[in-house]
Amino acid sequence: EAGVVQSPRYKIIEKKQPVAFWCNPISGHNTLYWYLQNLGQGPELLIRYENEEAVDDSQLPKDRFSAERLKGVDSTLKIQPAELGDSAVYLCASSPGSRGGELFFGEGSRLTVL
Amino acid sequence: QQQVKQSPQSLIVQKGGISIINCAYENTAFDYFPWYQQFPGKGPALLIAIRPDVSEKKEGRFTISFNKSAKQFSLHIMDSQPGDSATYFCAASRDPGANNLFFGTGTRLTVIP
Numbered sequence: 001e002a003g004v005v006q007s008p009r010y011k012i013i014e015k016k017q018p019v020a021f022w023c024n025p026i027s028g029h030n031t032l033y034w035y036l037q038n039l040g041q042g043p044e045l046l047i048r049y050e051n052e053e054a055v056d057d058s059q060l061p062k063d064r065f066s067a068e069r070l071k072g073v074d075s076t077l078k079i080q081p082a083e084l085g086d087s088a089v090y091l092c093a094s095s096p097g098s099r100g101g102e103l104f105f106g107e108g109s110r111l112t113v114l
Numbered sequence: 115q116q117q118v119k120q121s122p123q124s125l126i127v128q129k130g131g132i133s134i135i136n137c138a139y140e141n142t143a144f145d146y147f148p149w150y151q152q153f154p155g156k157g158p159a160l161l162i163a164i165r166p167d168v169s170e171k172k173e174g175r176f177t178i179s180f181n182k183s184a185k186q187f188s189l190h191i192m193d194s195q196p197g198d199s200a201t202y203f204c205a206a207s208r209d210p211g212a213n214n215l216f217f218g219t220g221t222r223l224t225v226i227p
Contacts, residue, residue: 004157042118042220107157
Protein backbone atom coordinates (compact mmCIF):
# COMPACT_ATOMS: atom_id res chain seq x y z
CA GLU A 1 0.00 0.00 0.00
CA ALA A 2 1.34 3.40 -0.96
CA GLY A 3 2.13 5.82 1.82
CA VAL A 4 1.54 9.54 1.97
CA VAL A 5 3.00 11.14 -1.14
CA GLN A 6 4.25 14.71 -1.18
CA SER A 7 5.72 16.85 -3.91
CA PRO A 8 7.96 18.53 -4.57
CA ARG A 9 10.56 17.09 -2.20
CA TYR A 10 12.70 20.21 -2.50
CA LYS A 11 11.93 23.75 -3.56
CA ILE A 12 14.18 26.78 -3.66
CA ILE A 13 12.60 30.17 -4.32
CA GLU A 14 13.35 33.81 -3.81
CA LYS A 15 11.47 35.75 -1.18
CA LYS A 16 8.14 37.22 -2.23
CA GLN A 17 7.63 34.40 -4.73
CA PRO A 18 4.67 32.00 -4.39
CA VAL A 19 5.07 28.29 -3.73
CA ALA A 20 2.70 25.35 -3.53
CA PHE A 21 3.00 21.90 -2.01
CA TRP A 22 0.87 18.90 -2.88
CA CYS A 23 -0.11 15.93 -0.76
CA ASN A 24 -1.84 12.67 -1.60
CA PRO A 25 -2.88 10.85 1.59
CA ILE A 26 -3.23 7.14 2.13
CA SER A 27 -6.34 5.82 0.42
CA GLY A 28 -9.32 5.82 2.74
CA HIS A 29 -7.82 8.20 5.29
CA ASN A 30 -10.37 10.89 6.01
CA THR A 31 -8.15 13.08 8.16
CA LEU A 32 -5.30 15.07 6.63
CA TYR A 33 -2.79 17.31 8.35
CA TRP A 34 -0.20 19.82 7.32
CA TYR A 35 2.65 20.25 9.78
CA LEU A 36 5.58 22.67 9.75
CA GLN A 37 8.94 21.40 10.94
CA ASN A 38 11.71 23.90 11.52
CA LEU A 39 15.28 22.67 11.67
CA GLY A 40 15.96 20.91 14.96
CA GLN A 41 12.36 21.19 16.11
CA GLY A 42 9.30 19.00 16.35
CA PRO A 43 6.46 19.27 13.87
CA GLU A 44 3.83 21.96 14.53
CA LEU A 45 0.29 21.66 13.24
CA LEU A 46 -0.76 24.16 10.58
CA ILE A 47 -4.14 22.78 9.55
CA ARG A 48 -6.25 19.68 9.94
CA TYR A 49 -8.93 18.46 7.53
CA GLU A 50 -11.75 16.06 8.16
CA ASN A 51 -12.67 15.06 4.62
CA GLU A 52 -12.89 18.38 2.77
CA GLU A 53 -13.58 20.51 5.84
CA ALA A 54 -10.80 22.42 7.60
CA VAL A 55 -11.66 21.72 11.25
CA ASP A 56 -8.58 23.32 12.81
CA ASP A 57 -6.68 26.08 11.04
CA SER A 58 -5.96 28.18 14.11
CA GLN A 59 -2.18 27.95 13.60
CA LEU A 60 -2.22 28.73 9.89
CA PRO A 61 -0.87 32.24 9.12
CA LYS A 62 -3.79 33.23 6.96
CA ASP A 63 -2.25 36.40 5.61
CA ARG A 64 0.11 34.41 3.41
CA PHE A 65 -0.78 30.73 3.80
CA SER A 66 -3.76 28.96 2.29
CA ALA A 67 -4.76 25.35 1.92
CA GLU A 68 -7.44 23.37 0.21
CA ARG A 69 -8.58 19.79 0.07
CA LEU A 70 -10.94 19.47 -2.84
CA LYS A 71 -13.07 16.34 -2.96
CA GLY A 72 -11.65 15.29 0.41
CA VAL A 73 -8.61 13.53 -1.02
CA ASP A 74 -5.54 15.45 -2.24
CA SER A 75 -4.52 18.66 -0.59
CA THR A 76 -2.49 21.70 -1.57
CA LEU A 77 -0.71 24.11 0.75
CA LYS A 78 0.23 27.48 -0.71
CA ILE A 79 2.42 30.31 0.51
CA GLN A 80 2.16 33.70 -1.18
CA PRO A 81 4.36 35.62 -0.82
CA ALA A 82 7.10 33.54 0.78
CA GLU A 83 9.36 35.08 3.43
CA LEU A 84 12.83 34.07 4.56
CA GLY A 85 11.39 32.65 7.79
CA ASP A 86 9.23 30.21 5.85
CA SER A 87 12.28 28.05 5.11
CA ALA A 88 11.38 24.72 6.71
CA VAL A 89 10.06 21.25 5.96
CA TYR A 90 6.34 21.02 5.31
CA LEU A 91 5.00 17.65 6.34
CA CYS A 92 1.71 16.14 5.30
CA ALA A 93 0.15 13.36 7.36
CA SER A 94 -3.04 11.36 7.24
CA SER A 95 -4.94 9.11 9.58
CA PRO A 96 -8.07 6.98 9.40
CA GLY A 97 -9.64 9.47 11.81
CA SER A 98 -9.93 7.19 14.81
CA ARG A 99 -9.30 8.83 18.17
CA GLY A 100 -5.69 8.52 19.20
CA GLY A 101 -4.80 6.68 16.08
CA GLU A 102 -1.52 6.66 14.24
CA LEU A 103 -0.54 9.51 11.98
CA PHE A 104 1.21 8.48 8.79
CA PHE A 105 3.62 11.13 7.57
CA GLY A 106 4.97 11.78 4.13
CA GLU A 107 8.65 12.50 3.55
CA GLY A 108 8.04 16.22 3.52
CA SER A 109 8.71 19.13 1.20
CA ARG A 110 11.81 21.10 2.10
CA LEU A 111 11.47 24.79 1.28
CA THR A 112 14.40 27.16 1.06
CA VAL A 113 13.61 30.85 0.64
CA LEU A 114 16.53 33.00 -0.52
CA GLN B 115 4.59 27.96 24.85
CA GLN B 116 5.94 24.45 24.46
CA GLN B 117 3.17 22.03 25.41
CA VAL B 118 5.54 19.07 25.74
CA LYS B 119 9.10 19.48 27.03
CA GLN B 120 11.68 16.91 25.94
CA SER B 121 15.20 16.13 27.09
CA PRO B 122 17.99 15.60 26.37
CA GLN B 123 18.46 17.39 23.06
CA SER B 124 21.06 14.83 22.01
CA LEU B 125 22.22 11.49 23.34
CA ILE B 126 25.17 9.25 22.54
CA VAL B 127 25.00 5.64 23.67
CA GLN B 128 27.26 2.65 23.15
CA LYS B 129 25.88 -0.32 21.26
CA GLY B 130 24.07 -2.59 23.70
CA GLY B 131 23.42 0.20 26.17
CA ILE B 132 20.14 1.72 27.34
CA SER B 133 18.88 4.95 25.80
CA ILE B 134 16.52 7.02 27.93
CA ILE B 135 14.57 10.05 26.71
CA ASN B 136 12.30 12.05 28.99
CA CYS B 137 9.24 14.20 28.39
CA ALA B 138 7.02 16.31 30.61
CA TYR B 139 3.67 17.98 30.03
CA GLU B 140 1.38 20.36 31.88
CA ASN B 141 -2.03 19.87 30.34
CA THR B 142 -3.87 17.20 32.33
CA ALA B 143 -6.36 16.87 29.48
CA PHE B 144 -3.75 15.04 27.40
CA ASP B 145 -4.71 11.40 27.14
CA TYR B 146 -2.58 9.93 24.38
CA PHE B 147 1.21 9.88 24.39
CA PRO B 148 3.01 8.53 21.32
CA TRP B 149 6.67 8.44 20.43
CA TYR B 150 7.74 9.04 16.84
CA GLN B 151 11.04 8.11 15.22
CA GLN B 152 12.46 10.17 12.37
CA PHE B 153 15.39 9.32 10.13
CA PRO B 154 17.11 12.04 8.09
CA GLY B 155 15.10 13.00 5.04
CA LYS B 156 12.08 11.02 6.15
CA GLY B 157 8.85 11.86 7.90
CA PRO B 158 8.26 10.81 11.51
CA ALA B 159 6.90 7.29 12.03
CA LEU B 160 5.01 6.00 15.05
CA LEU B 161 7.20 3.88 17.30
CA ILE B 162 5.06 3.18 20.36
CA ALA B 163 2.20 4.89 22.23
CA ILE B 164 0.59 4.80 25.66
CA ARG B 165 -2.59 5.99 27.34
CA PRO B 166 -2.63 7.23 30.96
CA ASP B 167 -4.54 4.22 32.28
CA VAL B 168 -1.33 2.16 32.29
CA SER B 169 2.09 2.96 33.75
CA GLU B 170 4.20 1.02 31.29
CA LYS B 171 4.03 -0.36 27.79
CA LYS B 172 6.66 -2.53 26.17
CA GLU B 173 7.12 -3.45 22.53
CA GLY B 174 10.27 -5.40 21.82
CA ARG B 175 13.26 -3.32 22.90
CA PHE B 176 11.16 -0.17 23.34
CA THR B 177 9.36 0.68 26.60
CA ILE B 178 7.31 3.71 27.59
CA SER B 179 7.13 4.51 31.29
CA PHE B 180 4.31 6.84 32.32
CA ASN B 181 3.95 8.74 35.60
CA LYS B 182 0.56 10.42 35.64
CA SER B 183 1.00 12.21 38.96
CA ALA B 184 4.31 13.72 37.86
CA LYS B 185 3.01 14.39 34.34
CA GLN B 186 6.08 12.76 32.88
CA PHE B 187 6.76 9.94 30.48
CA SER B 188 9.89 8.43 29.09
CA LEU B 189 11.15 6.15 26.33
CA HIS B 190 13.65 3.44 27.13
CA ILE B 191 15.49 1.68 24.32
CA MET B 192 17.12 -1.49 25.58
CA ASP B 193 20.14 -3.06 23.84
CA SER B 194 20.51 0.03 21.65
CA GLN B 195 21.72 -0.65 18.11
CA PRO B 196 23.38 1.58 15.50
CA GLY B 197 20.19 1.28 13.45
CA ASP B 198 18.34 3.05 16.26
CA SER B 199 20.30 6.23 15.50
CA ALA B 200 17.58 8.73 14.65
CA THR B 201 15.66 11.65 16.12
CA TYR B 202 12.94 10.73 18.59
CA PHE B 203 9.93 12.91 19.32
CA CYS B 204 7.50 12.52 22.17
CA ALA B 205 4.02 13.90 21.64
CA ALA B 206 0.68 14.32 23.35
CA SER B 207 -2.88 14.93 22.29
CA ARG B 208 -6.07 15.91 24.06
CA ASP B 209 -8.95 16.26 21.68
CA PRO B 210 -11.49 13.49 21.71
CA GLY B 211 -12.04 12.24 18.23
CA ALA B 212 -9.04 14.11 16.88
CA ASN B 213 -5.32 13.65 16.60
CA ASN B 214 -3.92 17.13 17.14
CA LEU B 215 -0.51 16.12 18.36
CA PHE B 216 1.76 18.48 20.26
CA PHE B 217 5.35 17.38 19.66
CA GLY B 218 8.41 17.79 21.81
CA THR B 219 11.55 19.35 20.39
CA GLY B 220 13.21 16.01 19.65
CA THR B 221 16.22 14.02 20.82
CA ARG B 222 18.94 13.09 18.38
CA LEU B 223 20.17 9.63 19.36
CA THR B 224 23.50 8.31 18.16
CA VAL B 225 24.40 4.72 18.93
CA ILE B 226 28.13 4.07 18.62
CA PRO B 227 29.15 0.59 17.41
